[in-house]
Amino acid sequence: MHVYESAEDYLEAILVIQRRRGAVRSIDIANELGFSKPSVSVAMKKLRESGYIEMELDGHIRLLPAGAEIAERIYERHRTLTDFFVYLGVSEEVASADACKVEHDLSGETFEKIKEHVLRTMGGA
Numbered sequence: 452m453h454v455y456e457s458a459e460d461y462l463e464a465i466l467v468i469q470r471r472r473g474a475v476r477s478i479d480i481a482n483e484l485g486f487s488k489p490s491v492s493v494a495m496k497k498l499r500e501s502g503y504i505e506m507e508l509d510g511h512i513r514l515l516p517a518g519a520e521i522a523e524r525i526y527e528r529h530r531t532l533t534d535f536f537v538y539l540g541v542s543e544e545v546a547s548a549d550a551c552k553v554e555h556d557l558s559g560e561t562f563e564k565i566k567e568h569v570l571r572t573m574g575g576a
Contacts, residue, residue, distance in 0.1 A: 456555040457494065458494070458497070458498060458501075458503070458521075459521060459522075459525045459554075459555055460484065460525075460551075461480065461484070461491075461494050461495075461498060462498070462503060462504075462514065462518050462521050462522040462525065463522050463525040463526050463529065464480050464483045464484055465480065465504065465512055465514055465518070465522060466514065466519070466522035466523065466526055467483070467526065468480065468483055469514070474511050475511060475512045475513075476510050476511060476512065477491045477492055477495055477510070477512065478491075480495075480512070495512065498518065502515060502517055502518075503515055503517055503518030503521065504518050525554055525555070528550070528554035528557070528562060529547075529550050529551060529554050530550075531562070531565060531566050531569055532546075532549075532550035532553055532554055532557075532562075532565065533546045533547045533550040534546075534569055534573060535565055535568070535569050535573075536549055536550060538569070538572070538573055
């Protein structure tokens, strides 16, 4: 099943917020991504219907295994690419923004080669 870039961004945001704060609510995602709460609510409904997240009774959002797998993959790409761009001399802020753009479209083969290079030259991402 093809997952759209926006869904990957939402899943990655859930993962990041969860690691930072423990619990995740729609308003946290809206604040993290700079989107409106209604837009986030629509996206959460789609992610729930697709089996990527679960909405708990108290309003907390939890990644299901399929969603967690996508979120982890995208987050690894984001971290590795950001580190690589910073290594090349790009500022942290620009590197992170560019990584977000590239992480979705980069082939698996190219990403693996960048990852190998980062691990070899920088000691890990």
